[in-house]
Amino acid sequence: MKMVKFVSKVDTGKCSGDKRCEKACPSGAIRVVDKLAVVDEGKCVACGKCEDVCREGAASLVGRPMPLFIMCDTSDVDEERIMQLCRKAHLYPEQFVCACTGTLAREAAAAILKGAQDPEELAAMTAVRSGCGIYCTGAIMRLFAAAGIDIGTAEDLKWYNLPLSVFDVPTETAEKYPMYHIEQDKRVMFKEEVFDEL
Amino acid sequence: MIKQAVQPPDYMASVYGNTPVMRAANLPGMAAVGVRDLFPDIKPEIYLHGGDLSAIVKATEEALAGVDMSMIKPGDRVNLLCSEHGFSVMEGEPYVEMLKTIWRVVKERSGNDNLRLRVATYRGFREAEEVIEHYKLKEHFDGKVSGLDCWDEGVPIETEIGTLYGIAKVYDCDWFIHAYYDDPREMYFHRMLHRALKAFVMNYARYETRSVFHMNFGNRSCAFIPKVIFDSPFVQERFAFACFLRFSPSGIIAVDADNDLYAIDRRVTVNHLKDYGKVRELMASIDKCIAVWDGGRWGYYIHAGGVCFGVFINAALDPFDLENPGALSVFNAVNEYQGGPMLTVMQINPAIKAVVINQSWPGIVIQDVPMLTPTILVGREQAEMYEKDSANPFFMNFAVTAETLDGAMGFAQRIAGTDKVIIFDGSFGNINCSPSLAQHLIDAAPEAGRRVDEELLPMWLKQRGIDPAQV
Numbered sequence: 001m002k003m004v005k006f007v008s009k010v011d012t013g014k015c016s017g018d019k020r021c022e023k024a025c026p027s028g029a030i031r032v033v034d035k036l037a038v039v040d041e042g043k044c045v046a047c048g049k050c051e052d053v054c055r056e057g058a059a060s061l062v063g064r065p066m067p068l069f070i071m072c073d074t075s076d077v078d079e080e081r082i083m084q085l086c087r088k089a090h091l092y093p094e095q096f097v098c099a100c101t102g103t104l105a106r107e108a109a110a111a112i113l114k115g116a117q118d119p120e121e122l123a124a125m126t127a128v129r130s131g132c133g134i135y136c137t138g139a140i141m142r143l144f145a146a147a148g149i150d151i152g153t154a155e156d157l158k159w160y161n162l163p164l165s166v167f168d169v170p171t172e173t174a175e176k177y178p179m180y181h182i183e184q185d186k187r188v189m190f191k192e193e194v195f196d197e198l
Numbered sequence: 199m200i201k202q203a204v205q206p207p208d209y210m211a212s213v214y215g216n217t218p219v220m221r222a223a224n225l226p227g228m229a230a231v232g233v234r235d236l237f238p239d240i241k242p243e244i245y246l247h248g249g250d251l252s253a254i255v256k257a258t259e260e261a262l263a264g265v266d267m268s269m270i271k272p273g274d275r276v277n278l279l280c281s282e283h284g285f286s287v288m289e290g291e292p293y294v295e296m297l298k299t300i301w302r303v304v305k306e307r308s309g310n311d312n313l314r315l316r317v318a319t320y321r322g323f324r325e326a327e328e329v330i331e332h333y334k335l336k337e338h339f340d341g342k343v344s345g346l347d348c349w350d351e352g353v354p355i356e357t358e359i360g361t362l363y364g365i366a367k368v369y370d371c372d373w374f375i376h377a378y379y380d381d382p383r384e385m386y387f388h389r390m391l392h393r394a395l396k397a398f399v400m401n402y403a404r405y406e407t408r409s410v411f412h413m414n415f416g417n418r419s420c421a422f423i424p425k426v427i428f429d430s431p432f433v434q435e436r437f438a439f440a441c442f443l444r445f446s447p448s449g450i451i452a453v454d455a456d457n458d459l460y461a462i463d464r465r466v467t468v469n470h471l472k473d474y475g476k477v478r479e480l481m482a483s484i485d486k487c488i489a490v491w492d493g494g495r496w497g498y499y500i501h502a503g504g505v506c507f508g509v510f511i512n513a514a515l516d517p518f519d520l521e522n523p524g525a526l527s528v529f530n531a532v533n534e535y536q537g538g539p540m541l542t543v544m545q546i547n548p549a550i551k552a553v554v555i556n557q558s559w560p561g562i563v564i565q566d567v568p569m570l571t572p573t574i575l576v577g578r579e580q581a582e583m584y585e586k587d588s589a590n591p592f593f594m595n596f597a598v599t600a601e602t603l604d605g606a607m608g609f610a611q612r613i614a615g616t617d618k619v620i621i622f623d624g625s626f627g628n629i630n631c632s633p634s635l636a637q638h639l640i641d642a643a644p645e646a647g648r649r650v651d652e653e654l655l656p657m658w659l660k661q662r663g664i665d666p667a668q669v
Binding site: 002003006024045047049061094095096099101102130133134135136137138139141142157159160162163164165166168169177179181184185186188189190194197198 | 348359406409413414416419422523528529532533535540562589661
């Protein structure tokens, strides 16, 4: 979730239509149509990547007259389904999946249960990936994998599906390398008995 | 031992950071204490900022003399890989000199004229361009320079634990040279496990792989990932050699080069546990202070006495003790979680009574800092940058802004109830600080050194399979 105070604006006089902004946008808010970038303000999560990547200085973040509050409401999603999805992804529901926006695992799970099919749709529904755009990816992909959704490799290589986690390392591999405390870290990252108490 | 504050290294101007009016070291009454005055057994430097760069050239030539380069043939494509942080330490010049020397020596010895300098960065699309321009890299490297970042095209790397993704431009070669640095930076994250290999899961990796490292593995097990990437056939068949700028808290101590990266890693590990362990332990003894960020890049990575702020803010736990499940507060929060809002379990070093931000780059999530301790930004330019910072949308809800550094410091001292100040301004060799803090450091150093030498270092070494008797 995020209170989005800024929005991307494109100076059409400067825009070259090179699609660098479209490729960088995490929420699919920018599309290049007839060689000009067009912004869907309802999807813009103000990550600033369009401004950063544009070589012509055509894209910039400006203040919104009214902030846009992006959040996926979890109250109309079956709580048990949210919990099952989080458990399968080895995430506590109150755990941050996106530290930049403070988005919890339960919100991301609810968005997936409501139909988000890939990281771009998830970003538009919850504003995850609107900050650094990097560190939330791991947990997000675990949730998609847990939901049985294969997000594949994105067009323009916006993402590669990589839900790999410590829980995927076989015990026999972990035992070969005790210095890395792999089995111990599985317990640090997630405890079934804690989840059962929630 | 207490001396006048030492002028810190300058830093590269950038679109990503503000331009302060004055440096904190120039505040009236600021002092400094030398790292080797505190711990005489810390390895001495061969270079400190402002020194003679020929020492770096000479050290690089000597290090490379022992490296086998026979695998590089005249027609081969060779990538000389360098990384952004090297350019942010001590004004970046020593790193540039090392890179130039590697370039020259490789060409001379191999007859190869197909080297390409690849500049790996964190996440900003303009980071590489700024570095390339500022350091005139195209002039120094025959124009064969390009940047790369974590959003670039990936290449799958099959490892012992499955597929991970590197950046294609890192590996589009017959051979690559891993030209790096061992400044330990975020010791609380890598825990001094394979520091020398970390670039393979960060600088040279797609963002998804970086996230696996940070989010999908624990605080100790994450070190397994750079190992499996480096050990993969894909990487091994391209790896020529590594050349490292070697650091201690005193400054640059050597250049180290080897065909065996694990040999470098072992040397780095032993030295860092000894030298950085002491300065970290000393910083952990500080009971209360105001911390100032002043110069470099992202706040957590700005140094004081060669140790970055991130280490100080996570000082509550020993990052080198591998029995600690997490030396970073978020891992502790997950480990101790019993339900309810996880933010309530987050912690920072309680000794930090206020943070004054004079100069830094936004862009890495740090908004727990103003949530947990009074944080004062200096200047409206910075306030506007943080207001817009997508990585810290809550930051300005909690931080306040002062017009001047003097004003910020006065306010901080009233809130914090202390005149102890430590300045993170990129300094190695010295810690710029208030006289009161300098005196604390002097008084506490002997015990910190003893505890490391007699109690902690033997434990740390054994945990890493290193016999203390051999060190």
